[in-house]
Amino acid sequence: MHYDFADARAASYRLDEQVGFLLRRASQRHLAIFAQRLPGLTATQFAALAKLCELGPTSQNALGRATAMDAATIKGVADRLRARGLVAATPDPDDRRRHYLNATDEGRALYESSAIAAVDISAETLAPLSPAERETLLSLLGKLG
Amino acid sequence: MHYDFADARAASYRLDEQVGFLLRRASQRHLAIFAQRLPGLTATQFAALAKLCELGPTSQNALGRATAMDAATIKGVADRLRARGLVAATPDPDDRRRHYLNATDEGRALYESSAIAAVDISAETLAPLSPAERETLLSLLGKLG
DNA sequence: TCATTTTCATTGGTACACAAATGGTATTGA
DNA sequence: TCAATACCATTTGTGTACCAATGAAAATGA
Numbered sequence: 001m002h003y004d005f006a007d008a009r010a011a012s013y014r015l016d017e018q019v020g021f022l023l024r025r026a027s028q029r030h031l032a033i034f035a036q037r038l039p040g041l042t043a044t045q046f047a048a049l050a051k052l053c054e055l056g057p058t059s060q061n062a063l064g065r066a067t068a069m070d071a072a073t074i075k076g077v078a079d080r081l082r083a084r085g086l087v088a089a090t091p092d093p094d095d096r097r098r099h100y101l102n103a104t105d106e107g108r109a110l111y112e113s114s115a116i117a118a119v120d121i122s123a124e125t126l127a128p129l130s131p132a133e134r135e136t137l138l139s140l141l142g143k144l145g
Numbered sequence: 146m147h148y149d150f151a152d153a154r155a156a157s158y159r160l161d162e163q164v165g166f167l168l169r170r171a172s173q174r175h176l177a178i179f180a181q182r183l184p185g186l187t188a189t190q191f192a193a194l195a196k197l198c199e200l201g202p203t204s205q206n207a208l209g210r211a212t213a214m215d216a217a218t219i220k221g222v223a224d225r226l227r228a229r230g231l232v233a234a235t236p237d238p239d240d241r242r243r244h245y246l247n248a249t250d251e252g253r254a255l256y257e258s259s260a261i262a263a264v265d266i267s268a269e270t271l272a273p274l275s276p277a278e279r280e281t282l283l284s285l286l287g288k289l290g
Numbered sequence: 291t292c293a294t295t296t297t298c299a300t301t302g303g304t305a306c307a308c309a310a311a312t313g314g315t316a317t318t319g320a
Numbered sequence: 321t322c323a324a325t326a327c328c329a330t331t332t333g334t335g336t337a338c339c340a341a342t343g344a345a346a347a348t349g350a
Binding site for chain 1 (some may be wrong): 156157158160162163164165166167168169170171172173174175176187188190195196199201212213225260263264266267273274278281282283285286287288289
Binding site (some may be wrong): 007028031032059060061071072096097098099110145 | 300308309
């Protein structure tokens, strides 16, 4: 019986050790905590709302770039935020392609009253790590951006 | 003018520093590399196929648990793998609720011929990091599982 | 000026991802 | 034994996420 290189190769691949798998699991953990702590708003929706509050009036695509969502994705997110009255759209007089997105008073209030919870969610996600490890993880993840 | 605690709180939340956002961005990076290096099979599909090859005959839900996919998700993934002839399902004689999933010869061959690329994908995803940093990141992500 | 290129928002299509509900089927424990 | 419980696979519904293509509108440059 000869040595099977294909098997050796395959055996050297362990799903549980791959970055992609570990990233997916960590994201799952985070999203579960988010949904529990801030039900009624998804992490993605909160991210878009937060960025919009930070930036002020912003075109839809620009908001997408600021939140790492492509044009198709940010459209869906913005639509749902608008449907809930958290965000409003007004045409840009200087560029007829664009609509400015803006947080409504209600949206801004929700953001401000949720910001503490959002910080808590990050902390809880990182709870299994020591403070130094948390710093390290955030720094390393940042380098992958 | 009084000090506005809500604003102070809000100002202390920076999207770009939150784990959730950084995890999402790192995942995007990984998925983009995966799609480029192994087109024709998603990262999720490859994960399921790899685990199935590793475990041998496995019920659908058990495969889902082994790959961190819920029952509804693994069903869709398994359906697509079956539609492509990479996986086959046979009824479990001992439990009429179950169907064993099994990689076909074609599925196993594809897995074995793709395992090297899969390892490369992980390496490329981590390319911005030093070897020591890669180890650290994987270890910290593992603790969040 | 006017053609090329870029950008904006939208659409349609595919693929995860999870909650909740369902109908069968096993397992259990009193 | 048989009722309560747990598990399996499936379905429905909602929400990301990305690709590719579209038409309208700007920006660019020869």
